[in-house]
Amino acid sequence: MITGKNYIGNIRSSEGTKTFTTFNPQENKRNTSVITEASIEEIDKAVALAANAFQVYSNKTGLEKACFLRAIADEIEALGTALIEVYTSESGLAAARAMGERGRTVGQLRAFALHIEEGTWVAASIDTAQPERQPVAKIDLRKMNIALGPIVVFGASNFPFAFSTAGGDTAAALAAGCPVIVKSHPMHAGTGELVASAIIKAAQKTGMPNGVFSNLNSSGIEVGQALVKHPSIKGVGFTGSIRAGRALFDLAAKRPEPIPVFAEMGSVNPVIFLPEALNEKAVDWAKIYAGSITLGAGQFCTNPGLLLGIAGEGLNQFGLTLAEEIIKIAPTCMLHPTICDAYESNKAKVVSQEGVSVLVDYEDTSQNNYGRQIVSKVSGAVFLENPTLHLEVFGPSSLLVICKDAAQLVQIVNNLEGQLTGTIIATDSEIAANPSIVSALQNRVGRIIFNGVPTGVEVCPSMQHGGPYPASTDARFTAVGVDSIKRWVRPFSFQAWPNNLLPAALKNENPLAILRTVDGVKTRNKI
């Protein structure tokens, strides 16, 4: 079923000479399908097809694009258990997780379908002419969002469905009217090929132009680099490490025509525990956080890697209970031996830092590639001085920082790098009494959480997934939710344009019945 070929538009192709295989971390052995890396010629073909497809696809109506997105969702579901089996064999993740993530992925596609079918998202704005205005006449001007051009999406290791081939970036770009070329993640290239086949089938069934989607395999960095440098590519979506994301950002910034790179990268997702809340519920919070830290073997970008509290009885109790609870949880398989190896070496690095002590460390190494949880402890003073302790440890690891007082806690938060999320565990009176802590945290994050956990990213319009660098390369956008479509469009104005040639969203008659800004007022009225 897996051919190992690329999709260059609608055509399966394997002209390259470099091949690789994926790995089953649960069984600790290579999978058998041989994947062929895309050649430079294939990359060029895919981009040329995308550039041509853009001229047609960007003019498709919301309804037409919605049909396409829904067909993709249907075709993914039609792949049934075969897809789930390949997913689990390439990720070490359980079938239940695979099915949940598939649900999220098709849900995202259908949410975007609804969004673009309704149509208000184009932000249509109309200023009507005032020919009599003095000293000069006002000319009719109409603005809306239009698609940016062909987009490259990099598959993410930790979300083979939801942030990969037909994941959020792809769904958002296709919804916007941009053709997409996916640089498939090498760890789950087979899963990627199957999902790509669903997209291609959907494109053909709904009459989308050849080149609206391509899927390229690669085990190294060359294919991705060639794509980002290609003059016809107009934007990049990426989810992964800071090192790789920054490299792509730098490459795109150095182009003769720089292009936007939306990279969602590392985060330690600080959690602040205030004393009263711990005095009331230290044990409850410890149990909840034992679960959040180990969820999905800690391989979520919102994993709570940094726990901050003020020295005292409550924090002691919390630390002890967290250690007791987290050790009860059975470790689970990580995505790949390289990810597990990196986790082990990053853990060792943290533990070897002066002043760091281990609260609890899961020691049984009998299962290959399993993420063994660890919680370490350090004083606020040491943490402030040692930037190594600020780095993300990708896996089920967390560092408890014991601050001497609230002032030191604020100082630590002010010195953190940008984060996706920040959480405050506090009583109602405590949070009201600590505006300086809230304000410091707000400056460093994209989403702030009260008495909860950062894991669990709801896909809904009010979600901001993205934050100050290095959480993402452009905090002005979100990677999750329908607003993520805004990354792949640009506003465009028509001046004195004939009504019959205007896009439907801007015509006098408002045929789409969308909410528009007309002479500064929001309305669904005709003109």
Add this chain to the structure above:
Amino acid sequence: MITGKNYIGNIRSSEGTKTFTTFNPQENKRNTSVITEASIEEIDKAVALAANAFQVYSNKTGLEKACFLRAIADEIEALGTALIEVYTSESGLAAARAMGERGRTVGQLRAFALHIEEGTWVAASIDTAQPERQPVAKIDLRKMNIALGPIVVFGASNFPFAFSTAGGDTAAALAAGCPVIVKSHPMHAGTGELVASAIIKAAQKTGMPNGVFSNLNSSGIEVGQALVKHPSIKGVGFTGSIRAGRALFDLAAKRPEPIPVFAEMGSVNPVIFLPEALNEKAVDWAKIYAGSITLGAGQFCTNPGLLLGIAGEGLNQFGLTLAEEIIKIAPTCMLHPTICDAYESNKAKVVSQEGVSVLVDYEDTSQNNYGRQIVSKVSGAVFLENPTLHLEVFGPSSLLVICKDAAQLVQIVNNLEGQLTGTIIATDSEIAANPSIVSALQNRVGRIIFNGVPTGVEVCPSMQHGGPYPASTDARFTAVGVDSIKRWVRPFSFQAWPNNLLPAALKNENPLAILRTVDGVKTRNKI
């Protein structure tokens, strides 16, 4: 009245040792006021003040910020003719232009005041909790736009008011809740100081924190570079040349924490003349374009520098009449000898290219620093082969390109770099019959104009001022109109946050009565 000092927050300061003077191009002599360049210590102080001010200013209500913006407008008007005199003495521009531009500038400030007072611009989105949802409860999530942080604005040579000290970038950033540090343009540092004094006065009258605004002088690139590299600066606004804008973009992209640079740069603003329209009205269009090319000595970013047509009688007639008409127009003074010198040398460079012939050239050189108009002519084939002819000549110059047919015209448009505007002169039937020309132009520009001129940038919500690179560094935003506020904000989510501690825009009661997205539906209702 001009002290030549910087404003480091509310304090006039001149600790630096480097000084310079401005130049009166009409009188061809230096002005007398001595301007002192900001020192590194002063830069650091201004940024530190801005970072502190951000904590207070970003939490001001829309109403409070609106009062501040209106007070700035009032204080600028209160400077009266003294300000107009300094403006004309530093720019060579006429008093009428100065007054018009002042009107636009205070108009922009008041438009932003209205915009933030109304408040819907924060794009409030609320997803209410669904505690009973299966398989997991949905948690309350609320999102709105918040200010990015301290912003640096670079004054533009060609708009001493509207794109400088209290210009569009400053107004938008202050409206968003961001403190602003202006790197004043050295050509009109005196004007800058006066406008800065109005801002400082307004800030003090309306109780804004010290550091919400600073104004730094500089004749070289060091001050600007130090500002863009400063870790506490979170965004940059720039209007000027491609070379300078790209240098700032590169500098910002190389920072440990890259920051957005919104640079509005060069544009030749192609105008396409289709045959029927010229057959009907060649003379009328020639007269109109003679005016547009020479408007403001051609020193507008929307100046039509490239005229494209298809060989034929109509185009011949147009070219001849344009030459006749444009020579009748009296040249006007350019902004500075260096700008006039650059103009002369760029003109000479174009004219010296093989295959370029001069249609008309204003020869009288008796007036110093005046921009002498020129129109040259070249074939489509030569234009395609010679990138030098694609470059912007800043001044009253335009190049008429004679294409052999519509296919060559489309090819030329496809090969153009990104532009602020593109214009099509056509009959109704002609424009409907040429979708490939329209579509090619649309891909290269931010605003498309039917039967008009690109000069004259209406300040209204439907204006897109910005386009594909190098028209601007990020085509996803506009530099003109209230939507330009979007450059200086980021979305921010509150999860399960106590209602009494939420910003007013997100409270259940909707105390601001703004339009919000609640569970996916636009409404002004309470929750």
